[in-house]
Amino acid sequence: xxxxxxxxxxxxxxxxxxxxxxxxxxxxxxxxxxxxxxxxxxxxxxxxxxxxxxxxxxxxxxxxxxxxxxxxxxxxxxxxxxxxxxxxxxxxxxxxxxxxxxxxxxxxxxxxxx
Amino acid sequence: xxxxxxxxxxxxxxxxxxxxxxxxxxxxxxxxxxxxxxxxxxxxxxxxxxxxxxxxxxxxxxxxxxxxxxxxxxxxxxxxxxxxxxxxxxxxxxxxxxxxxxxxxxxxxxxxxx
Numbered sequence: 001x002x003x004x005x006x007x008x009x010x011x012x013x014x015x016x017x018x019x020x021x022x023x024x025x026x027x028x029x030x031x032x033x034x035x036x037x038x039x040x041x042x043x044x045x046x047x048x049x050x051x052x053x054x055x056x057x058x059x060x061x062x063x064x065x066x067x068x069x070x071x072x073x074x075x076x077x078x079x080x081x082x083x084x085x086x087x088x089x090x091x092x093x094x095x096x097x098x099x100x101x102x103x104x105x106x107x108x109x110x111x112x113x114x
Numbered sequence: 115x116x117x118x119x120x121x122x123x124x125x126x127x128x129x130x131x132x133x134x135x136x137x138x139x140x141x142x143x144x145x146x147x148x149x150x151x152x153x154x155x156x157x158x159x160x161x162x163x164x165x166x167x168x169x170x171x172x173x174x175x176x177x178x179x180x181x182x183x184x185x186x187x188x189x190x191x192x193x194x195x196x197x198x199x200x201x202x203x204x205x206x207x208x209x210x211x212x213x214x215x216x217x218x219x220x221x222x223x224x225x226x227x228x
Contacts, residue, residue, distance in 0.1 A: 031213045042202060043157065045215030055213035090157065096213045101145060101206050103216060105157040 002026055004093050004106030012112045013081050021076040021109045025093030031055065032074040033092040033103060034066055043090060049074060050096055081113045119219050120203060126225040133190045135222040137203030138183075144206050146179055147216065148188050150199045157202070160188075193226045200224070 005024040013019050025032050031050045035043040045058035049068035060066075063081075068074045078085060088110050092103040121136040139146070148160040163170045163179045163186065170177045176189040190197055200223045204216035 033213075033215055035215075042218040042220050043204075043216075045217065048213050048215050050213040056215045058215045088154070092157075094213070101214055101216075102147065102159065102162045103204075104159055105149070107156040110154075 004091055004104055006089075006091050006106040006109050008109060009107065010110050010112075012114065014114055015081055015083060017081050017113075019078045019081060019111060021078070021089055021091075021111075023074045023076070023091030023093075023106060025072050025074070025091075026095075026104055029093035029095050029104075030072065031094045031096040032068055032072070033094070034060075034074070034076050035090040035092065035105075037088040037090065037108075039087070046076070078111075083113050086111060086113045120201070120222040122222060123220065124223045124225070126227060127193060128227050129193060129195055131193055133193050133197070133224055133226075135188045135201050135224070137186045137188070137219050139186075139203075139205045139217075139219075140184065141205075141207060143181075144214070146177075146186050147204045148175075148177060148186075149202045149204060149218075151202065151221070152199045160201075190224075193224075195226050195228050198224060198226045 007022045033048040034046040037043040046060040048056045052068045063079050066076045088108045090108045092105045094103045119138050145164045147162045149157040161172050163177050174191045179186045200221040202218045202221045204218045206214035
């Protein structure tokens, strides 16, 4: 079965640079979610989009923005990167209009900020 | 404060034994989900239990939910070495309308000794 696709899988950036992470949800899923997981930490919810509109917002820094496109893929844009942004970034998708919030996660993008 | 708290934080058992992990949460929920994560890898969805359900089974997994105590348990029967991983519970916020971000607990690190 098709899963959530994330790219790139690994990314190395310098402080103050920008980064763009991409997420392709499971086919027919209408909602995407972004999470950040620091080393040894639990995942923290950043933001979600349902049918291309922002749906829920968590602890997303103002330096980050995201959007969902007409083909339902999503991009997380991160600017003015800081050392503390080094983490695993997960995208998840769900079929919200189907009635359940069962979220399926991608393999993650490991971001290292030097 | 953390919505979900897992107990114990670490658990080491012999292969073939049963493993039980507990999760507590603080606010009303629509559903509770359990995930497995191998070190540094993606989150694998295990099971979702709705707030109006008390028990759910999937293969060797048994999940219970007690909304009056705001707690859930995950039982893995006949454990295998491949079950070694971190296990997280995750809850939504019962906002209604779906697409809620999940709040994860700190996780239980399970080690199955061969």
